[in-house]
Amino acid sequence: MLQSILILLVASWCVPSFATSTLRLPVVGSNPSDIVITSMSLTDQRRADPFAKDGRARAIMVSGFSPVSACRRSHLEAYMPPSTAIFEDDKFAAYGLPNGSFQSLGLQSCTNTPRLCSSGALPLVVFSGALGTSRIIYHSMLQSVAAAGYFVVSVDHPYDADIVEFPDNATIIGVDISDAELGDALATRVEDITFLYRELANPSLRNMLLPTHRHSGGIPKTAIVGHSFGGAAAALTLKQLPYLRGGVNIDGSMFGSVLETGLDRPFMLIGHENKTQETDPSWKTVWPQLKSWKKEIEVKGAAHYSFSDLPLITSVLGLQEKLPADIEQVLGSIEGHRMMKLTVTYVTAFLNMVLKSGSEKEFSRADTIFSEVVKAV
Numbered sequence: 001m002l003q004s005i006l007i008l009l010v011a012s013w014c015v016p017s018f019a020t021s022t023l024r025l026p027v028v029g030s031n032p033s034d035i036v037i038t039s040m041s042l043t044d045q046r047r048a049d050p051f052a053k054d055g056r057a058r059a060i061m062v063s064g065f066s067p068v069s070a071c072r073r074s075h076l077e078a079y080m081p082p083s084t085a086i087f088e089d090d091k092f093a094a095y096g097l098p099n100g101s102f103q104s105l106g107l108q109s110c111t112n113t114p115r116l117c118s119s120g121a122l123p124l125v126v127f128s129g130a131l132g133t134s135r136i137i138y139h140s141m142l143q144s145v146a147a148a149g150y151f152v153v154s155v156d157h158p159y160d161a162d163i164v165e166f167p168d169n170a171t172i173i174g175v176d177i178s179d180a181e182l183g184d185a186l187a188t189r190v191e192d193i194t195f196l197y198r199e200l201a202n203p204s205l206r207n208m209l210l211p212t213h214r215h216s217g218g219i220p221k222t223a224i225v226g227h228s229f230g231g232a233a234a235a236l237t238l239k240q241l242p243y244l245r246g247g248v249n250i251d252g253s254m255f256g257s258v259l260e261t262g263l264d265r266p267f268m269l270i271g272h273e274n275k276t277q278e279t280d281p282s283w284k285t286v287w288p289q290l291k292s293w294k295k296e297i298e299v300k301g302a303a304h305y306s307f308s309d310l311p312l313i314t315s316v317l318g319l320q321e322k323l324p325a326d327i328e329q330v331l332g333s334i335e336g337h338r339m340m341k342l343t344v345t346y347v348t349a350f351l352n353m354v355l356k357s358g359s360e361k362e363f364s365r366a367d368t369i370f371s372e373v374v375k376a377v
């Protein structure tokens, strides 16, 4: 569906060119701490890459977001690495984003030095994004989640993501994944995430990815969050890793064995306008199988990519009023800063409940702020 909308927009929208200095994507939330942002590649020597089909070991890219209690020096970090920015500029020209948009964006990052202040034993959140979508399109959102007091790690699944750029500047462009191949792609994602989780048990690797992590007892309490296909991956990973405390599926249909066997830990479904149990049969099927705490919400005015950095990016670039009207089918109609606050508020309400307080009270507070959110069940 997304693809057909894009084609339509390409035909009807003229893309102006555009040059700017770097614009900072803001951190949202009431109590933002400074964050160190890192990225690295990890190679799973135990597993051949199922997409590459040439026997090479599966390599993934991951990003880490680490809260810092007292940041001495920060800098504006390019939002995207160079080849990714050029690729995404080209792709999102169809949305009406001027050429150079992604190159012009930055995130405030605390500069990684050997003497960073630890922020104590904070819990961990693992994130996996949509099919055909770079993990970086969620970095602003994940920075805001981290600022609420979490270590966050996000994963790119090469060949499934539209583009993955490695530290040696090599890139892997995504392939078309047919409906028949979705099951295999999902299994690969779950293996990528379980591999990452295994790697995090290695203290020296953990120090590189999450430099302020000082948890002597190994990996902290963890929950998993995913958008779209990443939401399906979150559910399946939750099922496979019994020590994960809970999961959030943002706007993704459910696939695989969870449909029959369900989940025994807290799980939340967040849908855009009209994505509910009534319109998505997979949500209806899984609902009675969710045996622990569960919640389903619908966000009026949101569309599928509302739950990414894109609405905030269009607001920061001053484009929200200038984009073609059809873009609402993809990015929704909620203003970008507000949409980002909404997503971060509900995701952190869930995380705080399962990883910190045990209490649901932040949901009722959020409901008084965001009238767009309706409880679907």
Ligand SMILES: *[C@@H]1O[C@H](CO)[C@@H](O)[C@H](O)[C@H]1NC(C)=O
Pocket (backbone or CB within 6 Å): 090, 093, 099, 100
């Ligand atoms: C976008 O700008 C880059 C230079 O920054 C240029 O190489 C590229 O051709 C431009 N793309 C379009 C579609 O104009």
Ligand SMILES: *[C@@H]1O[C@H](CO)[C@@H](O)[C@H](O)[C@H]1NC(C)=O
Pocket (backbone or CB within 6 Å): 082, 167, 168, 169
């Ligand atoms: C990657 O590209 C950047 C410039 O974009 C360059 O500075 C760097 O040396 C390159 N790295 C490698 C390993 O080629």
Ligand SMILES: *[C@@H]1O[C@H](CO)[C@@H](O)[C@H](O)[C@H]1NC(C)=O
Pocket (backbone or CB within 6 Å): 273, 274
């Ligand atoms: C959601 O469904 C209602 C009722 O069918 C409809 O009026 C509305 O236009 C739909 N919204 C979207 C975004 O499709």
